[in-house]
Amino acid sequence: MTLRIIVAGATGWTGSAVAKGVLDAEDMTLVGAVARSAAGQDIGTVLGRDAVGVKVSETLEDALKETCDILIDYTKPHVVKGHAITALNNGGHVVIGTSGLTADDFTEIEKLALVKGLSVFASGNYSITAALMTRFALMAAKHVADVEVIDYASAKKPDTPSGTGRELAERLSAIRKPSNAKPVNELSGAKETRGATIGAVQVHSVRMLGYLLSCEAVFGAPDERLVIRHDAGTSAAPYVAGTLHAARHVRDVKGLRRGLDQLLD
Numbered sequence: 492m493t494l495r496i497i498v499a500g501a502t503g504w505t506g507s508a509v510a511k512g513v514l515d516a517e518d519m520t521l522v523g524a525v526a527r528s529a530a531g532q533d534i535g536t537v538l539g540r541d542a543v544g545v546k547v548s549e550t551l552e553d554a555l556k557e558t559c560d561i562l563i564d565y566t567k568p569h570v571v572k573g574h575a576i577t578a579l580n581n582g583g584h585v586v587i588g589t590s591g592l593t594a595d596d597f598t599e600i601e602k603l604a605l606v607k608g609l610s611v612f613a614s615g616n617y618s619i620t621a622a623l624m625t626r627f628a629l630m631a632a633k634h635v636a637d638v639e640v641i642d643y644a645s646a647k648k649p650d651t652p653s654g655t656g657r658e659l660a661e662r663l664s665a666i667r668k669p670s671n672a673k674p675v676n677e678l679s680g681a682k683e684t685r686g687a688t689i690g691a692v693q694v695h696s697v698r699m700l701g702y703l704l705s706c707e708a709v710f711g712a713p714d715e716r717l718v719i720r721h722d723a724g725t726s727a728a729p730y731v732a733g734t735l736h737a738a739r740h741v742r743d744v745k746g747l748r749r750g751l752d753q754l755l756d
């Protein structure tokens with residue numbers, strides 16, 4: 492039997508590419524699509540294809556009238572947590588692409604997933620090469636103590652830091668050795684210039700015209716430096732394969748797992 496998938500945010504920049512990917516996958520069936528402005532229209536037509544017999548729903552609750560195995564969410568930071576909880580309460584596993592969830596949000600979602608015996612997979616970045624950046628940075632953090640994260644994005648990006656930057660900082664925090672940098676609370680001057688502390692790592696977000704989405708881990712050692720960086724291109728194509736890979740494997744997860752690098756092998 493194919494995996495029955497609902498894509499929330501199916502008309503968006505990323506969600507539309509993912510919805511097309513689901514429609515093209517032989518082992519998946521798109522049983523629902525959620526987006527307010529295209530509600531009532533056939534998702535195939537909305538995506539510029541032939542009609543596929545699936546109407547866009549205004550709400551996830553409405554879409555969940557169809558039996559679904561997995562919700563894939565690419566909506567908005569203020570929407571995704573409610574969606575994940577609703578899907579879990581209705582028996583669906585969840586693949587989270589939307590950014591903006593905090594560590595506390597993930598704890599709450601994980602608790603519910605465990606209670607329900609369901610699975611949630613989340614990744615701040617579903618691109619395979621970004622997952623490799625995370626993997627290489629985690630390798631480096633075992634050997635080099637000092638690391639900080641810089642995330643670059645367009646001027647209008649609504650959340651900060653990026654999902655990629657937040658997740659990278661949290662993952663690095665779990666394994667890094669104590670930093671040689673003077674603790675922020677011992678500094679004089681404008682302490683905000685040292686960035687936000689996420690986990691145990693300083694994160695600096697640049698928001699500016701001319702940037703799309705980049706993330707780098709900067710490692711400092713005596714008299715040398717290592718920078719591991721990922722730069723996204725202009726289309727959502729890189730996120731599709733990773734998202735579908737996560738959908739194929741989410742049911743193997745117990746509770747919640749984060750980071751596409753963990754599913755690479």
Ligand SMILES: NC(=O)c1ccc[n+]([C@@H]2O[C@H](COP(=O)([O-])OP(=O)(O)OC[C@H]3O[C@@H](n4cnc5c(N)ncnc54)[C@H](OP(=O)(O)O)[C@@H]3O)[C@@H](O)[C@H]2O)c1
Nearest residue numbers: 500501502503504505526527528566588589590615616617
């Ligand atoms: N993890 C990754 O690899 C990755 C990659 C790319 C993007 N992202 C993240 O994914 C999220 C979406 O990004 P995007 O650029 O694709 O956004 P977008 O183009 O603005 O698309 C958002 C989609 O969500 C729908 N939506 C918004 N509010 C909704 C609501 N209240 N209920 C139901 N649907 C709603 C929108 O349709 P309506 O407005 O018509 O409802 C639209 O279909 C962001 O958080 C972004 O940072 C993550």
